[in-house]
Amino acid sequence: MIDLLQAPLQDSLLWDANNSLIKLKSYRNNTHYFRAVISINDLPFITQNWSKDAAGVAVQDLQKLYYNYFNPSFSPISSGAPSITHLDYLKKKVSIEIQECLIGTTTVEESITLPDYHICFTERSNDIEMQDNLILLSDVNEIKVFGASKIRIPFYCVQGDFTVEIANSQDDVLNSTINHTAIENGIYQLDIDLNNLNTQIPSSGDEVVVTISQGTSRITYTAILTNRSLYSTKTIYYRNSYGVYQIAYLFGQQKIENQLEKDTYINNNQSPITHYVDDMEITELSSGHGHLSLSKLMLDISRSLDVKLLIDNNWTTVHCSTDKTLTQVERQYVYQEVLTFERNSFGQFETGQYIPIPDILDLNYTIDENNILIIPLSDFTTAANGFVYDRIRINQPSVNARYGYNNSTSTVFTNDPLFNNNFIPEAYLVSEINEVIYFPQPNAVGSPLDSLLFQLGNGTIWSNPASLTVVVNDLNPGNQAPIIQISRTSRQVVLNQNGDATLDLNTVITDPDGDPVTILWEALNNAPITFSPNNAASTQVTLTGAAIDTTYQVKVTATDNNSNVSTLIVDIRTLNFIIYSRLETNIAESSGSVTVYDLIIGNLPQGESIEVVSEAATTFNTQAFRIDYLTAKERTASSYQRLVRTTHTNTTGAQEFTVKIAFDNISSSNDAKLFVRLDNPSIGFIEEFNEKEINPAKP
Structure with a gap:
């Protein structure tokens, strides 16, 4: 039995590779080992063997692999109209299957699949929190x-x-x-x-x-x-x-x-x-x-x-x-x-004459999936561009393939994804090899799968690096399923006294192959929901006699004429009220560096409470504000704080009530900000846009 003790959460997004820690426990004895099969964006990436301690626990820090996930690409800004580019190479999905095998074999005794997570490229630790779109x-x-x-x-x-x-x-x-x-x-x-x-x-x-x-x-x-x-x-x-x-x-x-x-x-x-x-x-x-x-x-x-x-x-x-x-x-x-x-x-x-480093040419190859690339020495001679060389050196390890050379008696691999943590570039003497070989991992495909730097040398000098690029064609791409896109998969709706409400759901449905697509909307688990229409990308959802504070689910299915199917589920939560708020500047009570705001909260039921959370931006070096500001006498340094959570109750049952906030901007930089959030997890949904920005430093 394998227990997962620690791993990133399902579908979480990591902005810091330091969080990529995996911890497992096995209840088998030390005759077994863990094998981790790691995929990036659903493509094979690397397979590693992980050992266990005496208690059967294995701890692996995937930070060492972090920079191999990414290949930041440079392109200058072109002249012309504004353009938007998706930098898909800066965000990767990581999938890991853990297999437990008997030592000396690759026979899998048990396997578990870890939660998939995503990781974004960052060169320094940061504290990004996914609170906004x-x-x-x-x-x-x-x-x-x-x-x-x-x-x-x-x-x-x-x-x-x-x-x-x-x-x-x-x-x-x-x-x-x-x-x-x-x-x-x-x-x-x-x-x-x-x-x-x-x-x-x-x-x-x-x-x-x-x-x-x-x-x-x-x-x-x-x-x-x-x-x-x-x-x-x-x-x-x-x-x-x-x-x-x-x-x-x-x-x-x-x-x-x-x-x-x-x-x-x-x-x-x-x-x-x-x-x-x-x-x-x-x-x-x-x-x-x-x-x-x-x-x-x-x-x-x-x-x-x-x-x-x-x-x-x-x-x-x-x-x-x-x-x-x-x-x-x-x-x-x-x-x-x-x-x-x-x-x-x-x-x-030499002899008083400066000889510049030779430039060599890139090598580019395309092979089919599960094939071997054999590079003859004549290709390197062409790449040498006139430079007389007697050795070849590939400077980078590959996590997608093994590579090495054939000589007159055997095949020698100088790179293997299982053992490249301590990779050291090795020079191949041309006189001792017949050809360079490149073995992709089974079923590995990519455009390119690898782009490795190589150099040519003569015992005295090495050339400038050039690229050895390998494209591996996918032989079985197949006809692809339709793509369903929607802005949000979780919606809220306010019911009337009969439990009725309507809601518009709009999707964008496309087929990568241009095939005709059939669309069907349906309610799950006998939800009291109908659709008009039920066969289009956009529909109006009608709830009849629905229950308060309940989450219903609807599903849209898109099927192309090759029977490829895609589905998307949308959660609809029912409410009987929605709290709202607005922020107004109180000019009469503001003076000097202190600005007073009225935070007006509406639709909060009588007797219910709500928290007002105020947090100064990191540009503040001193205490900056207070909530429930009443008089000028309270403008003292000790009364101001950087982070405040205060609770407010609608005791009178009024439609709206006011919370006053004083903000002292005297010690902040010009881009200082103050955010005010409403929070009450016990009474249900609070307005979707529940974060207000206060910034007296700007007009």
């Missing part, structure tokens, strides 16, 4: 750019429709509304070329306000326009902590240094055989646009694990660091913070 995946929501710039807005959204509106600070529309459908919960990026909006924008002195809306969730991103710099502009891209490449415009100077730093190697006869030089191209940039705060922009860029600079018309990865330079400003010398970008390469220095 939309989440901005950027450290800032306001930037400074010049009028002809391009901007990129990364965000997370749930499956369903959303809109993008682009306006200026006076709410003048700059571009027609963009309607888009998110095909799944995931990470998306919005690219905008400010030079190609429907309406011409001024070069400076205005703002471009981008609003992304989905249901009741909203993201606002503001680009403040300024004049173009007198200095030459360098465009760079840097990968943020969520794997998205963001754009910035920097100004400064560029210089190239060739530093001949000799490293001499001596033969047995004491004669030198080679020298190496460090060919370094340095770019120093001391100002620019991309954040409101220049120091914040420079910090984000310097912390990025991948920075790209346009060199010789190619986006090239460069090393970025911060430095201080002595600069003359108004007849005084001051230290100025700058970003330094370096591109290094190594070459050979």
Whole structure:
């Protein structure tokens, strides 16, 4: 028997690989071991053997595999109309089957399937909580750019429709509304070329306000326009902590240094055989646009694990660091913070002549599922592009295949997914091998399945890396089932005194193969529900004589003409009231840095209580507010708090009653926020949009 002691929850979304801990217990003795079969996005990923301790417990931290799940891809912002891209490579579903086998065999005695979970790419731990449909995946929501710039807005959204509106600070529309459908919960990026909006924008002195809306969730991103710099502009891209490449415009100077730093190697006869030089191209940039705060922009860029600079018309990865330079400003010398970008390469220095590192060509192959790829040495000679080589080195392990080489007597594997935790690249001497071989895992498919870096060498120098890309065709894709999309799978409805109500449900149903689709709506478990119509993507649901505080289920089925079926279930919860609230500024009682708000709560039954939860944003360093503010005498530092939960009861039975909130913004930054939430799990549903934003720092 296998007990699951710890694992991520079913369908949970992890933004931090540190949470990927699996803990299992077996009641068999130590003659058995665990084998974990791990799939990513329902495709085979890796199989591992896990050992148990004396108590039969196995603990495995999957964080070591985390970065192998992802392959962040770079693409610059193109000119033209605004575009939205689904970055599906930044969110992965992880599925794990645990098998218990007798040691020395692969015979499965017992197996269990762990809950599927999803994980998003992050390079640093963060505290994202999935409370909204939309989440901005950027450290800032306001930037400074010049009028002809391009901007990129990364965000997370749930499956369903959303809109993008682009306006200026006076709410003048700059571009027609963009309607888009998110095909799944995931990470998306919005690219905008400010030079190609429907309406011409001024070069400076205005703002471009981008609003992304989905249901009741909203993201606002503001680009403040300024004049173009007198200095030459360098465009760079840097990968943020969520794997998205963001754009910035920097100004400064560029210089190239060739530093001949000799490293001499001596033969047995004491004669030198080679020298190496460090060919370094340095770019120093001391100002620019991309954040409101220049120091914040420079910090984000310097912390990025991948920075790209346009060199010789190619986006090239460069090393970025911060430095201080002595600069003359108004007849005084001051230290100025700058970003330094370096591109290094190594070459050979013989007989006084500099020989650059050779560039080699990429290799690309396509094979069918469950086939073996054999790469003849002649292909590497073609890739060498004239470079004389005598050895081959593949620099990366593969979790999707074994690879190695054939010699005159046997097959030698230098990479195996089961044993690549301590992978060390091995050089294949051309004189000792016949060909390179690549064995995909059984039933593994992908476009590509692998893209590995390889180099060619001659005993003195290695070439620049090139890609060895393998596409494995799926031979049995089959006819696919229809796809059903709906904005929410859980709805609420208020019943009248007879238990009746109506509700509109709208779905989007498509077939990947373009086949005709038949649709059917039906109620589950004899629910008192009818549909009009019951054979269309959108229907009106009618509840008759339904019970209060009950969750009913309806199902929509889509069937194509090849008998492929998809279903979707929607939960409908019945209520007899919905609490609402609104937030109004109390100008009469506000003064100085303190703003007073009236939180008006309505439809709360007499005698029922509700919690008002107020939480200051993390930009607050001191206590910021209090609830139940009454008089100016209570404006003392000790009366203000950062997090408050207070309970309020409708004692009179009034339709509405008021809770006063005082907010002291004196110690906050300009983007400080205060959120007020209503919470009462005991009395049922509270309005869907139950989070109010207070922000006196902004008009």
